[in-house]
Amino acid sequence: MTDTPLDFGDPADLDRLRREFRAWLAEHPLPERQSGEPVPVFLRRWHRLLHSGGWVGLDVPERYGGRGLTALHQVAISDELGACRAPGVPRIGYLAHALLEFGSEEQRLRFLPRMLAGDEVWCQGFSEPGAGSDLAGMSTFAERHDDHYTVRGQKLWTSYAQYSGLCLLLARTDRAAPAHKSISAFVLPLDRPGVTVRPLRAANGDDEFCELFLDDVRIEESERIGAEGVGWALAMTTVSYERNALDTGHISKYGLLVERLRRHAAEHQGGLPDGLLSRIGRCVVDYEVLVAHARRRTAERLAGQVAGPESSVDKLLMTRTEQRLYDTALEVFPAELSGEGGELFGDYLYSRAASVYGGTSQIQRNIIAKRILHLPSNG
């Protein structure tokens, strides 16, 4: 965390990109979600459309299918998407970073362009029934043979596995060694024999997350990402990026709702119940703080800092923004609470998960206390 001036990019250059993007949007009407179309399917159509215009992976090098611009350009587009009432940006930043940092050149060339294009959808197989917060306690085991592994175990909470072709899988490759030496990472095609994907219904009625049963699944050595035993480091990098609002595309999702609240405020200024105007104002502030924070992190990264424990701060800020935002939205649009509840109510339910997925808020506080503040451990 630097205390010298930061470069937040050239506003003229970012403005040009924003204008270019708005012009493109004007010529490419937003897709409409068809009745009965599952959200992930709809989002994938949107992902592909965005990619066709060159609006996915702006900060990924061109040889891997990106645009070779900076992460600040990506922030500008995420921000713009929110303001333009468009669906969110595809949440691939954290997966792309894992591949960029740990994949071989061959793997990067093979997987990244298809990931960015939305041709191949990935999911993240980290958590297990017995290993949630304590990821180090995972028991899925990959047994080594000459040129391949056989994997046995069970994963849980694997989001969108039923819509994915590939899974970034963590498994133990050594039963004895401690977690940071005994876990390896793999690319697992989900159509492999021995893989069973069973969707779980979420509180909001969506079928987002899944159980994954792995019964003697064969994974080739060439499908291991990085060396044997670097899975822990890869996982830590992935979750560090996953905890930043920029890499997960959440900025645009929040921006969309914030704009909706502000329009409502403008139309009903005098008639809003006491205190509601300031609660909307608070949501605007939370959102703008989050965008400024994402910009600062991005500027620090461009200045050479790699993602680390400070992303726990990012995650808690993101959670604060999301939970206050959806809570306020239900006050502003009370009709959402009647009957079965509308789409906004579903999103409200999902906002409660913000303090659980990607590491719970308690775990983020533990990380800040230990790894940023260096407070002593108990005992």
Place this chain on the structure above:
Amino acid sequence: MDREEFVLVRDMVRSLATRFGVTSADEVKPSTRTAAQQALDELGLADLRRTSPPAATAQECALLAEEHGRHPLTTSLLGTVLLAPELLRLLGDDTSRSTPTIALTRELRFPGRTPPDLVAWDSEGADSALRVTAEGAVTRVRLGSAAPSTDLVRSVRAVPSDAPVEVVGRLDPPDLLRWQAYALVVVTAELVGAAGSFVEQAVEYARVRRQYGQAIGSFQAVQHLLADATVLVEACTSVTRYAAWCLDNEPPERALTAARVAKAEVNSSALEAVYAGMQVFGGIAQTWEHIAHLYLRKVRLGATLLATTDELLAALAVPEVTR
């Protein structure tokens, strides 16, 4: 400034703070105030924002304000070094050899159309105060006697209502916006420094203070309190640094919006962070001798300075016309 030059200037402010920062409310006396301000004046920083183009960017000035806020300092860096010189610069007035600070209403707001009673805010070492009306008219007013302030380290003086006013110039509308945005950011940055430093001191204390045979910092309840305070300080830092950068790079309307967002965040979050820090210090933080209340006083008053949270939130709730 290039980066090394900036680091040098910031280190000067830092070492000033180690020499002149007070360690308890008892040390706040007229003689210590004067000595500290003289030492600050000798650094010659008033030129940082006095020339056009300015020697220091707004972002650099905000970082200096942040540094100044980290320590209980009785110096008027904000008023005499950062704020008043910027006003004179915007007016193109480089003939003035005086050392003004800025004038605010008694409620510590920007003066309106027909300014009521004014105070010279942050007045240590100042010989006059500059008043900016809502239309951008800038006048110089005389200083009266010392006025009380709940922020014990801040010097404030009354402005006699019958004193003659001297016209200095007029800010055009964009410059008026620039000035308001700059003032908000500088004031906000000082509060960020104060909250950040106080939380760091609480973390340090949590490492050494022992209860039940172990450091209190090893208790998860204390760790989580400090982690939450850290998140608040980081939010304040991000939003204020970005707002400062906007002053140098974005049109004045956008810079003013960013400054208002920053002030709104800092008003509430810096205060909450200080509360958390005080909780970690326990009983000792509730005494007159302990430094905690100096931070609390600064941040509590700072939260109403120029703009309160309620005023800002109501304005920010409605979309801007410029989008």
